[in-house]
Amino acid sequence: CWDHVGPAPKDPINGVTEAFLADPSPSKINLGVGAYRDDKGRPVVLQCVREAEAKIAGSVFLESLSAVVNSKMIEESVKLVYGNDSDVVKEGRFAGVQALSGTGACRLFAEFQRRFHPESHIYFPDPTWSNHHNIWRDAQIRERTYHYYHHDSKGLNFAALIDDIKNAPHGSFFLLHPCAHNPTGADPTEEQWREISYQFKVKNHFPFFDMAYQGFASGDLDKDAQAIRIFLEDKHLIGCAQSYAKNMGLYGHRVGCLSILCSDSKQGAAIRSQLQQIARAMYGSPPVHGVLLVSTILSDSDLKSLWVDELKDMADRIRTMRTTLRENIEKLGSPLCWEHITNQLGMFCFSGLSPDQVDRLAREFHIYMTRDGRISMAGVTTGNVNYVANAIHEVASS
Numbered sequence: 142c143w144d145h146v147g148p149a150p151k152d153p154i155n156g157v158t159e160a161f162l163a164d165p166s167p168s169k170i171n172l173g174v175g176a177y178r179d180d181k182g183r184p185v186v187l188q189c190v191r192e193a194e195a196k197i198a199g200s201v202f203l204e205s206l207s208a209v210v211n212s213k214m215i216e217e218s219v220k221l222v223y224g225n226d227s228d229v230v231k232e233g234r235f236a237g238v239q240a241l242s243g244t245g246a247c248r249l250f251a252e253f254q255r256r257f258h259p260e261s262h263i264y265f266p267d268p269t270w271s272n273h274h275n276i277w278r279d280a281q282i283r284e285r286t287y288h289y290y291h292h293d294s295k296g297l298n299f300a301a302l303i304d305d306i307k308n309a310p311h312g313s314f315f316l317l318h319p320c321a322h323n324p325t326g327a328d329p330t331e332e333q334w335r336e337i338s339y340q341f342k343v344k345n346h347f348p349f350f351d352m353a354y355q356g357f358a359s360g361d362l363d364k365d366a367q368a369i370r371i372f373l374e375d376k377h378l379i380g381c382a383q384s385y386a387k388n389m390g391l392y393g394h395r396v397g398c399l400s401i402l403c404s405d406s407k408q409g410a411a412i413r414s415q416l417q418q419i420a421r422a423m424y425g426s427p428p429v430h431g432v433l434l435v436s437t438i439l440s441d442s443d444l445k446s447l448w449v450d451e452l453k454d455m456a457d458r459i460r461t462m463r464t465t466l467r468e469n470i471e472k473l474g475s476p477l478c479w480e481h482i483t484n485q486l487g488m489f490c491f492s493g494l495s496p497d498q499v500d501r502l503a504r505e506f507h508i509y510m511t512r513d514g515r516i517s518m519a520g521v522t523t524g525n526v527n528y529v530a531n532a533i534h535e536v537a538s539s
């Protein structure tokens with residue numbers, strides 16, 4: 142009955158982790174998956190999470206999710222993206238549901254899009270996070286791409302991006318990365334976001350933001366939400382997927398939020414019920430423990446400010462590693478330009494290394510990254526940055 146089933150192609154990100162794990166070398170380094178590591182290369186459990194764990198230990202809510210906890214988490218989550226004083230939040234002009242991290246939020250939205258706009262497409266930036274393609278494909282929404290990255294400048298191709306927005310059919314669905322673009326680390330400036338928002342208004346496009354790295358671009362939650370706030374000022378009805386995987390380090394807990402802004406609270410309630418029904422059929426309800434952690438941290442001012450400080454520390458460490466990596470490669474006398482390492486933002490550096498050079502790094506230096514040349518800067522540490530710089534210099538200049 143399953144004779145016709147062959148193996149699925151390897152996932153471009155998880156496949157790197159598999160190759161890394163299979164390498165017996167003691168000096169191996171994983172710069173593949175976007176997961177934060179401390180300066181010793183260890184995964185981190187944030188102190189705010191440890192304290193929230195202690196607070197909720199033995200919680201009575203573990204059997205099924207209390208509506209109060211759930212709505213608290215959603216309310217605090219939407220404030221993080223739309224702002225504490227946002228009218229849409231105060232007036233309840235949104236539909237918000239808990240989701241299985243950012244991936245689950247995207248998946249829920251894609252299903253919702255298919256149900257209510259079955260003929261629509263989704264426009265992805267070129268390139269985008271590899272899993273976006275899988276998510277919308279499985280929801281049977283056809284994809285198109287818009288220009289985003291300029292390979293020569295290793296930054297944003299703004300003119301081509303604007304042309305693609307203008308040329309897309311009226312009312313198209315666009316996926317946007319509001320900060321710390323994955324995989325390129327190239328974000329529009331404030332002025333550029335204003336222009337993008339304006340052009341969306343002209344064409345009545347729908348902006349869907351995948352906010353997977355809030356806090357990781359600038360170290361500041363509000364600043365990283367600037368793109369969304371600009372769209373809000375321009376009165377767009379926005380969709381947003383939020384993840385607490387990276388910024389709270391809750392990777393395995395799968396905590397996220399999907400929100401869709403609506404014209405009034407009645408529409409908000411209708412859309413929320415549709416999203417809940419889609420989730421009910423796909424996986425019932427999301428796990429409880431992570432959401433308790435998030436709502437405990439976000440609704441306790443001491444824990445929240447501890448989180449904000451810890452988040453800034455993570456973003457700062459990555460920025461320091463960008464500077465050190467660039468300096469070390471330049472010190473080796475590389476004839477190539479490495480400015481983009483410090484110009485790009487967030488967890489990733491889109492190095493410009495070719496697939497063959499990436500393969501050489503794995504083969505000869507036991508350094509692993511995705512074949513598009515994306516470096517997860519979170520895997521670079523004071524202890525390995527010199528080795529990484531040498532290896533990159535070696536493969537890039539021969």
Ligand code: LMR
Nearest residue numbers: 154173174175176270323
């Ligand atoms: C990444 O891009 O590496 C992260 O978003 C983790 C993942 O699951 O792909």
